[in-house]
Amino acid sequence: SNAGDEDHTTKRARMLETKTDYTRWRMRDEGGCHTWHYLEDDEAAKKWPQTYYDKYYLGLPLDLPDLPKAKTPLDAVRNGLEFFEKLQLPSGHWGCEYGGPMFLLPCIVISWYVTKTPIPWYVATEIKNYLFARAHPEDGGWGLHIEGESTVFGTSLNYTVLRIVGVDPDHPVMVKARATLHKLGGATHAPHWAKWWFAVMGVAEWDIVNPVPPELWLLPDWVPFHPWRWWVHIRQVFLPMSYLWSKGWRAEETDLIRSLRKELYVEDYDKIDWAGNRNTINPIDNYHPKTWLLNTINWFLANIWKPYFRVKPLVERAEEWAMKLIEMENENTDHLDLATVSGPMNMVCLYACYGPDSYAVRRHQERSAEFLWVNREGMLANGTNGVQCWDTAFAVQAIMDAGLTEDPRWRPMLLKALKFLDDQQIRDNVKDQEKCYRQQRKGAWAFSNKDQGYAVSDCVSEALKAVIILQKTPGFPTLIDDRRIFDAIDTLLTYQNPNGSCSSYEPPRAGKWMEMLNAAEVFGNIMVEYEYPECTTAVVTALSLFHKHWPDYRAAEIERFIERAVAWIKTAQKPHGGWYGSWGICFTYATMFALESLASIGETYANSEHARRGCEFLISKQREDGGWSEHYKACETGEYHEHPTGSQVVMTAWALIGLMKAQYPHIEPIKKGIRLIMDRQQPNGEWLQEAIEGVFNKSCMISYPNYKFTFTMKALGMFARKYPDVKIYDD
Ligand code: LAN
Numbered sequence: 001s002n003a004g005d006e007d008h009t010t011k012r013a014r015m016l017e018t019k020t021d022y023t024r025w026r027m028r029d030e031g032g033c034h035t036w037h038y039l040e041d042d043e044a045a046k047k048w049p050q051t052y053y054d055k056y057y058l059g060l061p062l063d064l065p066d067l068p069k070a071k072t073p074l075d076a077v078r079n080g081l082e083f084f085e086k087l088q089l090p091s092g093h094w095g096c097e098y099g100g101p102m103f104l105l106p107c108i109v110i111s112w113y114v115t116k117t118p119i120p121w122y123v124a125t126e127i128k129n130y131l132f133a134r135a136h137p138e139d140g141g142w143g144l145h146i147e148g149e150s151t152v153f154g155t156s157l158n159y160t161v162l163r164i165v166g167v168d169p170d171h172p173v174m175v176k177a178r179a180t181l182h183k184l185g186g187a188t189h190a191p192h193w194a195k196w197w198f199a200v201m202g203v204a205e206w207d208i209v210n211p212v213p214p215e216l217w218l219l220p221d222w223v224p225f226h227p228w229r230w231w232v233h234i235r236q237v238f239l240p241m242s243y244l245w246s247k248g249w250r251a252e253e254t255d256l257i258r259s260l261r262k263e264l265y266v267e268d269y270d271k272i273d274w275a276g277n278r279n280t281i282n283p284i285d286n287y288h289p290k291t292w293l294l295n296t297i298n299w300f301l302a303n304i305w306k307p308y309f310r311v312k313p314l315v316e317r318a319e320e321w322a323m324k325l326i327e328m329e330n331e332n333t334d335h336l337d338l339a340t341v342s343g344p345m346n347m348v349c350l351y352a353c354y355g356p357d358s359y360a361v362r363r364h365q366e367r368s369a370e371f372l373w374v375n376r377e378g379m380l381a382n383g384t385n386g387v388q389c390w391d392t393a394f395a396v397q398a399i400m401d402a403g404l405t406e407d408p409r410w411r412p413m414l415l416k417a418l419k420f421l422d423d424q425q426i427r428d429n430v431k432d433q434e435k436c437y438r439q440q441r442k443g444a445w446a447f448s449n450k451d452q453g454y455a456v457s458d459c460v461s462e463a464l465k466a467v468i469i470l471q472k473t474p475g476f477p478t479l480i481d482d483r484r485i486f487d488a489i490d491t492l493l494t495y496q497n498p499n500g501s502c503s504s505y506e507p508p509r510a511g512k513w514m515e516m517l518n519a520a521e522v523f524g525n526i527m528v529e530y531e532y533p534e535c536t537t538a539v540v541t542a543l544s545l546f547h548k549h550w551p552d553y554r555a556a557e558i559e560r561f562i563e564r565a566v567a568w569i570k571t572a573q574k575p576h577g578g579w580y581g582s583w584g585i586c587f588t589y590a591t592m593f594a595l596e597s598l599a600s601i602g603e604t605y606a607n608s609e610h611a612r613r614g615c616e617f618l619i620s621k622q623r624e625d626g627g628w629s630e631h632y633k634a635c636e637t638g639e640y641h642e643h644p645t646g647s648q649v650v651m652t653a654w655a656l657i658g659l660m661k662a663q664y665p666h667i668e669p670i671k672k673g674i675r676l677i678m679d680r681q682q683p684n685g686e687w688l689q690e691a692i693e694g695v696f697n698k699s700c701m702i703s704y705p706n707y708k709f710t711f712t713m714k715a716l717g718m719f720a721r722k723y724p725d726v727k728i729y730d731d
Contacts, residue, residue, distance in 0.1 A: 015121035016166040029089040032449040038122040052086040059376025066683035074720035083685035092420030093392040097373040100702035104340040104381035106157035111344035114251035115351040124165035130378030140176030145701040187264040189282040191521040202250040203260040207274035211301035214242035214318035228437040229509035240345035328436040335363040386448040394710040396466035402717020422479040439506040443487025457495040458535040461542035500564035501531035523697035533579040537597035544600040577617030586634035592658035604663040611662040626672030627652040635695045653711035
């Protein structure tokens with residue numbers, strides 16, 4: 001069947017085109033699930049015309065008329081909404097590309113390849129185009145994320161993707177990328193996750209992969225380093241990794257695989273010392289070097305335990321239990337899975353276990369489409385299956401802050417948003433919650449949608465705020481009754497940590513020392529849940545709002561929660577006055593949330609030392625032109641960095657929102673920032689994409705394209721309400 005495979009590969013290569021016809025792409029939104037479709041058939045294309053949002057995502061001209069130039073901030077909000085309204089999807093939310101990380105597309109495409117999932121020519125073509133467009137302009141490699149410098153991780157994996165979709169190794173782009181890869185040491189210098197994928201694919205030997213023992217899942221739950229205690233993303237990645245490592249599974253060998261064994265390495269494949277290169281890594285990739293403790297454990301596991309003490313009955317039980325956990329995740333998410341790394345990995349496990357025709361594999365293949373996106377450059381992978389609930393919550397709040405929720409002009413849009421949030425509230429806990437180590441989630445909202453169904457403290461909070469605001473606005477129906485609001489509150493109240501703070505998906509289940517076992521090398525702070533100012537502040541503002549409207553429900557607990565959370569927020573303030581952000585860049589982002597939460601309990605510039613220092617921090621970073629421009633380096637280093645390209649609208653909006661929430665008393669700096677945002681608005685009401693906005697695990701950046709609408713409009717709207725008579729332009 002090798003010959004058959006080769007045919008398949010060459011056929012694919014022949015089908016790779018220069019470009020697809022962008023007028024044939026459509027994005028389908030079915031109840032908050034996104035899939036892209038290419039309509040090859042003219043009749044079908046005619047029956048399903050392109051919408052504004054299709055064209056906008058694809059970078060096609062919208063041909064919208066110019067709006068009357070905004071003279072006031074409120075006009076600017078209205079113009080922004082005119083544009084943003086056109087992007088609202090049928091189910092009531094806003095979609096967007098959610099790219100940035102450059103290791104996600106490889107997870108999907110390699111998982112397709114090793115499970116022999118056919119890749120249609122239009123998908124292959126646009127994946128190629130995206131990666132070509134994103135190759136580093138100087139050295140032709142790829143980094144950890146779109147704005148980063150070339151790494152072995154990014155370059156070796158994306159080179160492999162290009163080969164899988166059919167690009168010839170002699171193509172100039174490939175020659176250049178390969179030269180960079182070789183200069184960086186070749187694939188032997190890749191971090192753990194890449195080595196794992198290469199071993200699965202059969203373009204590396206398993207000996208080069210540091211041990212990933214599934215036996216850890218058999219430990220009793222009280223063991224302080226049991227994987228159930230790890231951060232949800234890491235345990236969900238460790239799970240399939242451990243399964244295939246244990247099996248030593250590898251894909252069927254093909255010509256492409258044989259060829260990649262030559263292309264990816266500096267050395268002769270047959271002469272590589274696989275075990276000896278287990279810890280080889282290029283310093284560029286090595287953001288979080290492994291600790292002496294982990295190195296010792298790895299050495300022991302690889303050299304003593306695996307060859308001499310790994311016993312078969314235990315191996316089998318561990319593999320069985322790991323598979324059972326994967327299946328529970330499948331059931332809980334209908335094979336979507338937590339995110340774009342664990343999903344593809346799980347699919348390979350299911351293929352290895354049940355074969356190509358199993359329902360689980362086919363359902364995974366189907367659902368992998370929900371992680372893909374098409375933009376003007378081509379096809380990319382999103383970090384999750386979307387940003388649906390999160391962006392919708394902020395859009396509603398922006399309109400509220402502008403005082404426009406009662407304006408009938410925007411009611412249809414807001415009503416659709418409310419219906420979406422109503423539909424997306426998670427109504428039940430997962431089956432066997434304890435058994436699969438899940439957190440209570442009844443009444444919660446996920447970051448993306450209910451299919452994915454993972455509650456996050458701040459996603460619940462922001463969505464709940466949006467729902468309360470709308471349902472308390474005259475003219476809006478009560479779609480979510482009190483009982484369901486209380487469900488959300490009950491879940492939210494489970495999120496507080498002993499020191500008062502909140503984390504992301506779950507309260508921490510192990511100490512920070514666990515970071516000593518971080519084996520991924522390319523990320524920081526991944527092993528356990530940490531305390532996050534953004535998450536803590538979001539919960540505080542949500543609880544404060546709820547408490548105002550329902551002063552009797554669990555009142556004492558809520559008051560106590562808020563008090564302790566705020567006390568923690570104060571301790572998290574840095575000496576310079578700002579707060580470190582873990583999910584947006586960086587001090588500007590978290591300082592906005594912190595000031596907002598202080599304001600929600602009545603602490604502002606006039607009466608709070610903390611609010612005052614927060615404001616002074618922001619003011620000290622304002623640029624000559626009135627804007628702010630923090631650079632992602634701040635996330636990596638923990639110190640404020642300026643963006644070399646100057647002020648950014650999103651960053652400026654964050655800073656202004658923080659200042660206004662804190663009632664910063666001087667209007668001039670705020671006015672200047674507002675003017676910058678207004679000056680950057682386009683005649684059709686939109687703002688253009690600027691530098692990347694988000695981050696995770698300290699080192700990897702991720703895009704939040706809707707922030708340039710939601711936060712700009714929020715800042716403008718707040719200004720308009722606060723200073724209704726102040727003119728921005730004198731005429
Ligand atoms: C996200 C996206 C949303 C984000 C916020 C809600 C903004 C944040 O306040 C809490 C954390 C959360 C939910 C978050 C966690 C980590 C995610 C899921 C991501 C940044 C999107 C992609 C990232 C995920 C870990 C990517 C896969 C990489 C691994 C290391 C497994």
